[in-house]
Amino acid sequence: MAYMDVVIMTRNASLLGRCAAAAATEPATLDPADPDDWAGTHRWDLCSAPGWGEAWASAVASGNPDPGADEGVITDAMILSEVQAVLAG
Secondary structure (H helix, E strand, O other): OOHHHHHHHHOOHHHHHHHHHHHHOOOOOOOOOOHHHHHHHOHHHHHOOOOHHHHHHHHHHOOOOOHHHOOOOOOHHHHHHHHHHHHHO
16 A cells, blocks of 8 residues: 555545445444534545555556445445444544
8 A cells, every 4th residue: 555545545535425424324423413524534544444545556556447436446344344443433
């Protein structure tokens, strides 16, 4: 994983939208309360999760035009796991 992969992920609207959607499904109280704001606030914690950078880099290398929207790159399970970890503190 390159740090630039993490930087790019933190700015990818598709990936952040998916993170917000996962956060919205959790019963915990979000701070900030809006799922989009929450995902933006915690984007560095989420996108630096183990395995995310490698998955992203592999997708980019294979020509994927939007790895953040591709559930085969950063899976919903990966996102939910990290959202839950961040919410748990």
